[in-house]
Every structure is written in structure tokens, then in C-alpha cells.
Amino acid sequence: MGSITFNHVSKHYKGESRPAVNDFHLSIEEGEFLVLVGPSGCGKSTTLRMLAGLEEISDGELYIDDKFVNYVSPKDRDIAMVFQNYALYPNLTVYENIALGLKLRKTAKYDIELRVNRVAKILEISHLLDRKPSQLSGGQKQRVALGRAIAREPQVFLMDEPLSNLDAKLRAQTRAEIIKLQADLKRTMVYVTHDQVEAMTMGTRIVVMKDGIIQQVAPPRQLYDEPANLFVAGFIGSPQMNFVQGIVTLEEGRFYFNNKRMKLLLPRQYDFQFEKLNRSVRNVLLGVRPEHVLLKPEQQDEEDGYASGIVQMTEVTGADSYVYLTVGESKIIARTDPGITYSKDDKPAIGFNMGKLHFFDENTGVSLKVGGDEG
Numbered sequence: 001m002g003s004i005t006f007n008h009v010s011k012h013y014k015g016e017s018r019p020a021v022n023d024f025h026l027s028i029e030e031g032e033f034l035v036l037v038g039p040s041g042c043g044k045s046t047t048l049r050m051l052a053g054l055e056e057i058s059d060g061e062l063y064i065d066d067k068f069v070n071y072v073s074p075k076d077r078d079i080a081m082v083f084q085n086y087a088l089y090p091n092l093t094v095y096e097n098i099a100l101g102l103k104l105r106k107t108a109k110y111d112i113e114l115r116v117n118r119v120a121k122i123l124e125i126s127h128l129l130d131r132k133p134s135q136l137s138g139g140q141k142q143r144v145a146l147g148r149a150i151a152r153e154p155q156v157f158l159m160d161e162p163l164s165n166l167d168a169k170l171r172a173q174t175r176a177e178i179i180k181l182q183a184d185l186k187r188t189m190v191y192v193t194h195d196q197v198e199a200m201t202m203g204t205r206i207v208v209m210k211d212g213i214i215q216q217v218a219p220p221r222q223l224y225d226e227p228a229n230l231f232v233a234g235f236i237g238s239p240q241m242n243f244v245q246g247i248v249t250l251e252e253g254r255f256y257f258n259n260k261r262m263k264l265l266l267p268r269q270y271d272f273q274f275e276k277l278n279r280s281v282r283n284v285l286l287g288v289r290p291e292h293v294l295l296k297p298e299q300q301d302e303e304d305g306y307a308s309g310i311v312q313m314t315e316v317t318g319a320d321s322y323v324y325l326t327v328g329e330s331k332i333i334a335r336t337d338p339g340i341t342y343s344k345d346d347k348p349a350i351g352f353n354m355g356k357l358h359f360f361d362e363n364t365g366v367s368l369k370v371g372g373d374e375g
Helices: 044-052 094-104 109-122 138-151 168-185 196-202 220-225 230-235 268-276
Strands: 004-011 021-028 033-037 059-064 079-082 156-160 188-193 205-210 213-218 242-251 254-258 263-265 281-288 293-296 310-316 321-327 330-336 349-352 358-361
Touching: 004 044, 021 044, 021 059, 021 213, 033 044, 033 196, 044 079, 044 156, 044 188, 044 205, 079 138, 094 109, 094 138, 109 138, 138 168, 168 188, 168 196, 188 196, 196 220, 205 220, 205 230, 213 220, 213 230, 230 242, 230 281, 230 358, 242 330, 254 268, 293 330
Parallel strands: 033 188, 033 205, 079 156, 156 188
Antiparallel strands: 004 021, 004 059, 205 213, 242 254, 242 281, 254 263, 281 358, 293 349, 310 321, 321 330
């Protein structure tokens, strides 16, 4: 139990020029941990609220366990929702907050006590059951909100930015707790966040949204290694992927990436995809992750595959160093060994791991799908 199907679902608000959610088409498997991620205003929370029954669906069909639920009230959908602001009743104790939904459903008193105590033990808040919300920290309040949802034992959990009010340490800790909870409960979970790091560490699949439209649906690793377009490539990953404008040319049977500052002979693994384009010259954006940028302290005389860059600044994070450079008009970030230092205005040689390049159509932003390790 707990499968969900969005069949071309859209949401239109009166007076808005474009849909808040446009043609959302997706199936969510029972027990899956699905994360909706994207910038503010991309439609992810609206999608969640339609699933919860808190927003009407303008077009399309929504099914939970193969049951058509477009017009089913929230209380009859067998779902529980955890909000960003916790939504705890200040005049009730932790025990009473967790038990409230069960009482409204006229659950037996013994069963309520059993469920509340079991949930409190799982979340390690048994010692807080007699306290009021005003006596709790942010992390404790969030655990109570989670406990209230878990106690209902729904088929589907919905979470809308539940960790955004917590500090960095608590966010990381609570993330781990939610992942473990979902694995233990084996219930379907749909989780909304604007934080791509949160999305990558939590979801079994991730839906990346922009302007109400699904950009890509994939497991975290695939999103990172095979972004479908420029938006996904730039949104997933921190620091984001580097992009360099140029053209791909065919010269004497080999493909090259060219711009004013560099000329790269592309490995044979890229030939097949560029041959399919059936053009000898193609305007592209080359994408490369910071960890796949190679630096050498000094530029050798026009060394093949390298270009001369100028260091703008270096950011040391502890385990890594990020070097910010310019190559002509292009801005490049390289992840390097912190033991090798670069100062402003140094001019190292910049190259790329040639097996880890991405190419995107400059006009459409769509991936040309020529990256990867295989030919």
C-alpha cells in the first residue's frame, strides 16, 4: 500500500500567466523515498499540497493505491504531513500533541498510549512527553512533529521543508533520523526541499523541478553523472558544474572542442554522439565538475589539452580546496588538494579529465549525452 500516480496533473491559479505546476506525470512506488527539489516558486510545494488534498487539481488525475482521489478530502487519503513550522499546539504537552490525531479518529485509549510511547522511544523523546512546545528546542519540536505523523501509521508521509528551521548540525542529524525511519517503517515518503544536498543524501529518486515543469527524474548518482539539461547540471552539485562556451569541429576525422582560449582533442568515446548530430560544427557548452578540473602549477609551452588560467581566489574548506580561476571570459572552479596552494594572480595550467565531460546544446540547453566512461 502507498503507491501514487500523477497522471498529467496541472495547477492553474487565477490571474497567473503560467501554471504553478504543468503536466506533472509520475508514478511513485510503494515504500519509495521520493524527493522533490528545485528553487523557490518551482511548484514542488504546490505538487505536495495537491497530493495532500490541500490544493485542488486543475487538470489531470491523481491516484493513491489505484484509487482516484482528486475529490477525496485530506482526512480520507491515509496520509500524514510534516510542515516546516512544526504546527504544534502550544497549550498541549508533547504526549497530547502526538496523540491528538489518534483521539480525533476515536482510537482506543490503550492503543493511543501504546503508539505514542512506541513513537517516542523511536525518536528518543520519551523524556519530553510531559513538556510543552515552548520548553523544546527546534530539533525536539521537529521530532514531535514527526512523531505525530508516525503515530497515525499512514500509508504515505508528506514532508514540506521540515528541516529548514534547524541549524546545520541539527539538519544533518535529523536527516539521518528521517532516512532511518523511512527504512524501518517501509512507508512511501514524498519530501520537498530547495536544498540539493539534502535531496541527494535522502532520496532513492529525485524529481528536479523548474517553473512548474519536471526537468529530470532519476536516482541521485544518475542526476549527478548524467544531467538531462543545463538547469539540472547547474542545480545539482556544490559548487556547481563549470560551463565553457565553444564549438565542436570535425578536423581530419577527429572531433575537437574549440574556443579562443583552448583547443581540446576529444577522445573517441564521444565520436558516435557527435556523428549523429550530422553537423561538422556545433555551438555547445562544455560542462565539467570542479573535481574533474586539473591544475598544474605552471603552463607549459602550449601543452596539449591545457590552457592558461588566472587565479582569482582560493577557498579552503578543510578536506578540500576550491580554486576560482578565469580562462578568458570563462569562470572555472577547481577542487584541489589543500596541500597545494595557489595565490591570487597565479597562472596555473588548466586541463580537464577528458572522460568526464558533458556537452549541452547552447540554444536549447539539452544534454547532448556524450559524457561518460564508455565509447
